[in-house]
Each structure stands twice: as structure tokens, then as C-alpha cells.
Amino acid sequence: MTKEQWGQLKQSLMGTVGQSNFKNWIDPLEFDEIAEGVATFTVPTTFLGNYVSRNFGDLILHQLGQAGHTVRRLNFRVAANMPTRPVTRPHAVRPDEVEAAPAPRAADEQLPNAPLDSRFTFDTFVVGKPNELAHAAARRVAEGGPVTFNPLFLYGGVGLGKTHLMHAIAWELQQRRPDLNVVYLSAEQFMYRFVQALRDRKMMDFKQLFRSVDVLMVDDVQFIAGKDSTQEEFFHTFNALVDQNKQIIISADRAPGEIKDMEERIKSRLQCGLVVDLHPTDYELRLGILQSKVEQYRLQYPGLKLESGVLEFLAHRISTNVRVLEGALTRLFAFASLVGRPITMALTQDCLADVLRASERKITVEEIQRKVSEHYNIRLSDMIGPKRVRTFARPRQIAMYLCKQLTSRSLPEIGRRFGGRDHTTVMHGVKKIEELRATDGQIAEDLELLRRALEA
Numbered sequence: 001m002t003k004e005q006w007g008q009l010k011q012s013l014m015g016t017v018g019q020s021n022f023k024n025w026i027d028p029l030e031f032d033e034i035a036e037g038v039a040t041f042t043v044p045t046t047f048l049g050n051y052v053s054r055n056f057g058d059l060i061l062h063q064l065g066q067a068g069h070t071v072r073r074l075n076f077r078v079a080a081n082m083p084t085r086p087v088t089r090p091h092a093v094r095p096d097e098v099e100a101a102p103a104p105r106a107a108d109e110q111l112p113n114a115p116l117d118s119r120f121t122f123d124t125f126v127v128g129k130p131n132e133l134a135h136a137a138a139r140r141v142a143e144g145g146p147v148t149f150n151p152l153f154l155y156g157g158v159g160l161g162k163t164h165l166m167h168a169i170a171w172e173l174q175q176r177r178p179d180l181n182v183v184y185l186s187a188e189q190f191m192y193r194f195v196q197a198l199r200d201r202k203m204m205d206f207k208q209l210f211r212s213v214d215v216l217m218v219d220d221v222q223f224i225a226g227k228d229s230t231q232e233e234f235f236h237t238f239n240a241l242v243d244q245n246k247q248i249i250i251s252a253d254r255a256p257g258e259i260k261d262m263e264e265r266i267k268s269r270l271q272c273g274l275v276v277d278l279h280p281t282d283y284e285l286r287l288g289i290l291q292s293k294v295e296q297y298r299l300q301y302p303g304l305k306l307e308s309g310v311l312e313f314l315a316h317r318i319s320t321n322v323r324v325l326e327g328a329l330t331r332l333f334a335f336a337s338l339v340g341r342p343i344t345m346a347l348t349q350d351c352l353a354d355v356l357r358a359s360e361r362k363i364t365v366e367e368i369q370r371k372v373s374e375h376y377n378i379r380l381s382d383m384i385g386p387k388r389v390r391t392f393a394r395p396r397q398i399a400m401y402l403c404k405q406l407t408s409r410s411l412p413e414i415g416r417r418f419g420g421r422d423h424t425t426v427m428h429g430v431k432k433i434e435e436l437r438a439t440d441g442q443i444a445e446d447l448e449l450l451r452r453a454l455e456a
């Protein structure tokens with residue numbers, strides 16, 4: 001297709017998408033080429049490419065097909081030498097800014113640029129039992145309606161989707177409420193900006209900037225624990241925004257109350273909205289994520305065959321975190337396509353031998369009993385023995401709970417290893433700890449610490 005032909009095709013798109021959409025989104029696309037079924041366009045910003053792909057991708061593909069071009073996929077690349085609008089703000093690139101960028105305000109230039117990952121949207125986030133509450137809360141905030149819970153505090157272990165959800169909220173808000181000033185940054189970047197402002201004696205500008213946002217999203221807030229002056233400033237920013245009824249969304253690797261070296265008043269402020277956690281993935285969620293990734297890979301590697309059972313095998317064997325799971329699948333597809341072989345179970349075991357070995361380490365009942373008794377400073381014999389005083393009974397129940405969670409042992413088997421107890425005793429213990437985990441911060445923290453130590 002020539003550039004002229006694209007020009008004509010573009011005009012016909014105007015009729016379908018309307019003038020305003022055309023001006024903002026379609027007109028800035030510069031056609032480069034069609035090669036091997038991929039139509040490539042140069043775009044001024046990643047955001048624009050991402051937006052067009054999500055909202056007009058199918059339409060463009062359809063029109064190209066109608067015009068006789070066989071195109072499977074669209075590719076948008078940002079050319080370095082293209083006259084591009086300086087993306088000075090990490091927050092909403094408003095549709096009206098794309099076409100004619102207003103000169104950035106001096107203050108805006110100071111804001112840290114935390115780009116959003118175009119893959120991290122609600123569309124690509126797979127919902128399962130472990131993350132459904134976090135997802136629902138994120139969705140609610142992303143609607144941009146009246147602020148109902150402030151802040152929204154998302155927490156969970158490594159690679160469970162906190163950043164993904166934060167970015168998804170930001171993307172969604174950009175679309176639904178382009179009028180809002182949405183700022184997303186990591187706590188580290190917040191600190192960096194703060195220190196820079198102090199150094200340059202520009203604290204007033206800093207304060208003004210952060211108090212002028214409508215939605216503030218701070219990722220990995222545990223980073224500022226122990227950094228007193230940054231915490232202080234964060235606290236003031238936080239309060240100022242809450243007072244103005246501006247939405248705040250925070251993420252961390254643990255619950256607010258469990259962040260060590262964080263001032264009590266901040267912890268308590270962080271808990272006064274909605275606190276939701278992303279639980280470790282379960283088999284169904286892992287399988288769902290793999291299936292959704294495979295759909296994306298099918299476009300990238302058309303014709304690559306995937307033997308049934310492979311995804312189930314991976315979901316079962318790789319339970320560390322989603323990042324590792326994704327990495328394994330990426331490697332598998334790349335490898336299979338390079339060697340030109342279908343993805344069979346044998347190829348999977350061969351290609352992912354190291355990842356599978358790493359996740360192979362089975363946690364044993366004995367290890368759990370040992371770790372838990374060390375943690376609570378009781379003797380192993382008391383953990384397994386008959387004494388029913390709370391000092392021994394609670395750690396025993398915790399160990400039973402962890403055995404149920406982290407090993408594949410059945411309840412009767414676990415009972416046998418705990419001094420020949422009945423399976424109903426184990427069941428009662430597991431249930432008790434499940435209840436306490438939700439209501440007792442200390443127990444929840446202990447469980448998390450123990451789990452990490454055992455899985456390390």
C-alpha cells in the first residue's frame with residue numbers, strides 16, 4: 001500500500017469514527033509499510049499507538065482487508081525523529097493534548113515521568129478468586145466517580161499484579177476522565193523529587209505540584225519506610241489531597257500496619273480507606289493467565305502448535321509468581337518458534353528445565369514444623385506433643401495451616417505427622433487460622449513471614 005492509498009483509506013475512516021476522533025487519533029498515524037501481514041505505522045507517542053490499537057485496531061484491520069491488503073496485525077512505533085509532543089507529565093495524556101500539545105506549565109516539567117506500561121490494562125488482567133476484590137476495588141476507582149474510599153490501599157507479594165492494577169486504573173481514568181490530573185509514580189520517585197526540591201530550594205513548587213493533582217497513585221510505598229523527612233512530606237501531601245477529596249491509590253508489598261519503620265500516624269492514615277490484598281495465585285488463576293497469554297502469542301507466532309496439557313502442567317508446577325510464569329511461557333514460545341517445533345510436553349521440560357527445577361523444591365511437613373517452632377520459640381516436641389495450652393496450640397495450628405497451604409498432604413496425613421491427631425482436629429486448626437488471618441494483623445504477618453522463609 002502506498003502512502004497515497006493510506007491517505008484515501010484514512011479519509012474513509014473519518015466517516016466511521018467521526019471528525020473529532022479522526023483528528024485526535026487517526027490523522028496523526030503515519031503509514032510506513034505492510035510486511036509479512038503486519039501493517040506498521042509511526043505514531044507521535046506510545047499512548048496514541050496504544051489507544052488506537054485498542055479502540056480502532058479492528059476497524060483499521062477491517063478497512064485494510066476491504067481494500068485488498070492481507071494484514072493480520074497492526075504495529076505502532078514511536079519514531080525518535082518525529083516532531084513529538086514532550087510528554088512532561090506522567091499522568092493523563094489527554095486526547096485533546098495529542099493533536100496540539102499545550103506548552104507545558106513550568107511546574108509540570110518538574111513532575112517525574114513514570115510511563116505507563118501499555119500492556120497493563122484491565123483487558124489483560126485475569127481475574128480469579130485471589131485477586132477479585134482488589135480488581136473490583138480498582139475498577140470502582142477507575143470509574144472516576146465520587147470518591148468513596150480514600151485511600152485505596154492495594155498490597156500483596158512480589159509479582160502478583162499490584163503495578164498492573166495501578167497502571168490499569170491510570171489508563172482507564174485517562175479515557176473516562178481526561179479532565180482529571182492523574183499522577184502515577186513510585187514512592188522512590190516521590191522521594192527523589194522531594195530531595196531534589198529540597199536541594200534546589202523549590203519546596204513551594206513541589207508542594208504546589210503535588211497538591212494540584214486529582215488522583216495520586218504511589219506504587220511500592222514501603223520504600224519510604226525509615227526515610228523520615230520523605231514520610232513527613234508524604235503525610236502532608238496525603239492529608240492535603242484527602243482534605244480536598246482527591247483520590248489516592250497506594251500499593252505496597254504488605255499491609256499498612258505491617259510496614260516497619262513507618263510512622264504510626266501514616267500507617268493509620270493509610271488504613272482509613274479500603275485496604276485490599278492480592279492473595280498468592282491459585283491453580284485456576286495461573287491457568288487463566290497462561291491461557292490469556294497464549295491468545296496473545298497466537299498472533300505473534302501464528303501456526304505454532306501447543307500440545308494439550310502443557311498449560312495445565314505449567315500452572316501446576318510454577319506457583320511462585322505471575323512474573324515467573326509469564327517469563328516461562330515467553331521463553332517457551334520463543335524457543336519453539338526458533339527451532340520450528342510444536343510445543344509438546346517434552347519440549348517444555350527441556351526448554352524450562354531450570355525454571356521447573358527451581359520450583360520443584362517441595363516444602364515438607366518437617367520443615368514447616370521446624371520453622372514454626374523456631375519462630376515461636378517452642379520445642380519441636382511440644383509442637384507435636386499432646387499439650388493443649390495456647391502457647392503450643394496456636395503455633396501447632398499455624399503449622400497445620402501452612403502444611404495444608406504449602407504441601408500436597410491430605411488432612412489425615414497432616415494429622416498423623418502431628419502426633420497422630422485426627423483429621424477433624426487439623427481441619428479445625430486450619431479454619432481457626434484462616435479466621436485469625438483476616439482479623440489478627442500479627443498472625444497475618446507471622447504467616448506471611450513464615451511462608452516467605454519456607455519458599456525462599
Ligand SMILES: Nc1ncnc2c1ncn2[C@@H]1O[C@H](COP(=O)(O)OP(=O)(O)OP(=O)(O)O)[C@@H](O)[C@H]1O
Pocket residue numbers: 120124125126127131156157158159160161162163164165253289322323326
Ligand atoms: N491477574 C493477572 N492477569 C494478568 N497478568 C498478571 C496478573 N497478575 C500479574 N500479572 C502480570 O505479572 C507481572 C508482574 O505483575 P506486577 O508487576 O503488577 O506485580 P507487582 O505485584 O507490582 O510486583 P512487585 O512487587 O515486584 O512490584 C506483570 O507482567 C503482570 O502483567
